Amino acid sequence: LGFSFMICIHFMTNRVTNTSSLNIPKPQSMTSERRTSFFGARTVGASMPRNSTMSGFGGTEKIKDTRPLHDKSFVQQCIRHLHEFLTEQGFPGILSAKMLQSPSTKEFVKVFEFVYRQLDPTFEMPNSKVEEEVPAILKALRYPFVLSKSAMYSVGAPHTWPQALGALMWLIDQVKVRSNQRKQELLFSEFCEDSDNIEEGAEYNKLLLEYTAEAYSKFMQGEDTFDDVDELFISKLKKMYNVDEALLASMEEKYRILSDEVERLEKESHTDRLMTKRMDRVKLQADLKKLQSYRSNLEAFKGNLENRASELSYELEVTGSQLESLKREQNELQLLLQNQKFTPADVERINREKRELQQTITRLSKSLEDAQQHQWMEEIALSKVKEKAELKAAEYQKLARKLKLIPVSAENACGNDFEIRPFECGPGSMSQHKTQIQVLLSNDLISDVEEENSRLANMKLSLEESSEQVNSNIMDKSNDLKQMREQIRKVDERLDSDMQELAQEEQGWAAEVESVENHLTILEKKVTYGYDEAVQQLKAAQQQ
Template structure:
């Protein structure tokens, strides 16, 4: 019996399913409803210990048919599609939802006490199970990549004894947790930064989850998962299981001759257990129908591919519709704006028409009710023309003043842009020369960076220069010349503005005198024309408001003049500060130059002394060599005659 092969203490809970090919024969009895129910309750993979997430087991949910015999992996049908859909629905609580939102980890992994408890549990388990490496609380706070990889391999070895990390660990470990359906994702980048404070709590949580999984798998009886309590008492299931196991074994061994014997034996056992031949024939017929249905399903196109194509087509259609909708929205917005603009223009035209009509009515009433002579009317017309000309002159003067103010603002804005570009160029050159930041190579702890801060809401510039020191003396001289030129230009502009202000003041005085004459004429007209007193009073108030506006503009120009004076004082003060800093820097350079000259003189003296010593030593060596050469030359060299005489004598 197959049950005897799985002991209660086996360390692996891998699936023990029997896959039956469609060509194994047709005499397979369909199990009863109880057998189907018991088969559907078998767990495929490693069970999960957590109960708060809803499922009782880990691993993939079964996608087999309802007959209790799983189909081959290459079969695509409705039952598999439904199983995959059910698996996706049931496992949606662990991974990302269909909307793409990741679930939040309910564990407070940043809590130090929780981290300490998890680490303690891992160390205790590893110590009890004979972990081959040294382990301690200190080594786990946090561990090295090598130690972490060894721990994962040791823990996962209890689930799969044949497991070895042969590929890159940063790819293999996240795949392991994904296969085990760990509800929270582990990225490849986290494997490279295991010891960082923001990564280690999540890695520790995953490691503790794997530890709980291993503990649960060690407590669970594998036989109870594979064979329920009714398996022994149900003879039909027992016969079917033994037949399926033996037939699959023959199929793997390629022994097709034994299939007939197994079919005959199964029929005899089923008859002996009380099953009628009619039932066997019915099951055989139903099996043939199922095989035909299976062949038809295999010939059909994969529903997943069809659905994928349909999804891609729908995405393209949706994108085209969105683009078209965006174009229509843009066109609608443009048409709406045009309609609003035309509506506003129409409203303005209506208001102008209404005002003109009212003015015509008023003038007609005045014309109908007037009791003056033609000379009086002509006099009033001349006075009205004079007032209109005066009003036009005032309006032109106001426009001229506004134009001058605008030109001054534009000039000031251009000057700001020029200053910013100069400062940026200076900072860029300083960075290239390694003077910025203060920690740069040539900075020596001094902040050489120039910063410009313009005070918003005011026409004057407040420029902050923090510890600015020129790089070289000619640059400082050139900068001083530029500042002097700027001061001269500002002074010239100030003088020009003062002259303009005097001219404007004279013009205002003239206008005031003219205004007095106008008021006198207005009072005379009011005495003569009582019914126009209110109208002329309104015109007088209007002219008075215009004069007040001119006075306000004069006051603003005075404030601008004061601000220019303040800016001039600030520029002069900055020039003095820069001059003092430049003088100090020049003194420092002169002192450093003196030190460098003294150092070079000392070095030259040392080099000359060393050269003299070498020259003396060389002279002594040369004299010794000459003496040795002379001694060698004076030594008598034996000749051939002397050698022959010596030989004859001997």
């Protein structure tokens, strides 16, 4: 059906429902439910533009959704209505307003299945292809707008959730309409038999279609009242439902006669003073029994209050004794705190010694770095001296080669080894070189070489001794440093353990004091409240 025809059906259905001329309403069924459409807050009347024609019944133009689905306030209002509906109907899952702001596809399908089951309790959502099933269900229910299959893949997106929310609101309206129709069916089901067969038949459909077409034609021509069409339709409905007007008139007359009789009897009962006094006597006797039972209840309640007051007084005494013991324990703990082993002065002294040891470690570390730097410089100087000795030896070897003293097979060597090998240990080698050089070379050259070798040997020995001294100093300092670190570690561990023990003891004392104070406050409040309540109830009982 086109959009104009759906407006016509909606308008004429409301006209039939609101008609007061027919005392027996027509029955409702699934066919009438399918004829009801949802158009939001659209009104039909004199203010509606009537520029359409009857040719609109066969149109296939898509309907534009006029609801402000992209308005945030409207969307929030729809979400509130959806939340209220799901809460009232007993939604089984976890329900929150935050979840309805941007639900997932799984959550939307679960909500849709729950709402649709209000229309069809036997419905079961398939496990696969739910993206195709939901639009197909809406299309089968004649949802006037389009919910695409692609929108089901991202229902919670800001651009698709308003459309899905609009579909849910339309479905909820269908559920409400169906529930109202069921109530009407239950209310008026006794007035006619086999009404479903009448409404589902072709005769009823033809009659309703004729009435709808004629009334809508007059409405499009500018008329606002359809009394003649309504009267004709009502008369035809009476014939269809076999309404006996004579029986209705006789039943109304019988109701009037019975009403007059009841009114007369009520007036006579008011004029009969003896009956009135007897009724008053019965009422007073009933009131007396109630007062006696109430008095016995008050006495029992008074005894309960007295027992409760005695129990509260005993509990108050016990609480007072517990409070005194806790106060004594608090005083003992305070004395223990004052007489503890480590005082704040001791803690300050330990911290001061710790700082001094750290300064000593820093100073020794700096001395160690200086000694290492000095050792490095001495090693550099020794390497330079070695390089010089090697250069001298190389010059000697070069000069000896020029003089043909080396190698052993040289011309002037005469089978003697005049080659000087650097860093050869032992006095025998040096004396052998000296003897050979003294024999073969001049005295001056021999003395210079000897002095230079002796000087270099002495320098080497002195450097080795200084290096050994520096290494021994480094080892001593390292051992001292390790001992000081071990002492510092022990002092820190002892300080930390002492501080932790003090903190734990203070926390325990504070927690115990706080719990005792809280318990005392609660007990005082309970005692005061119970005593005041008992006094008020006793006063009320005495007054009564």
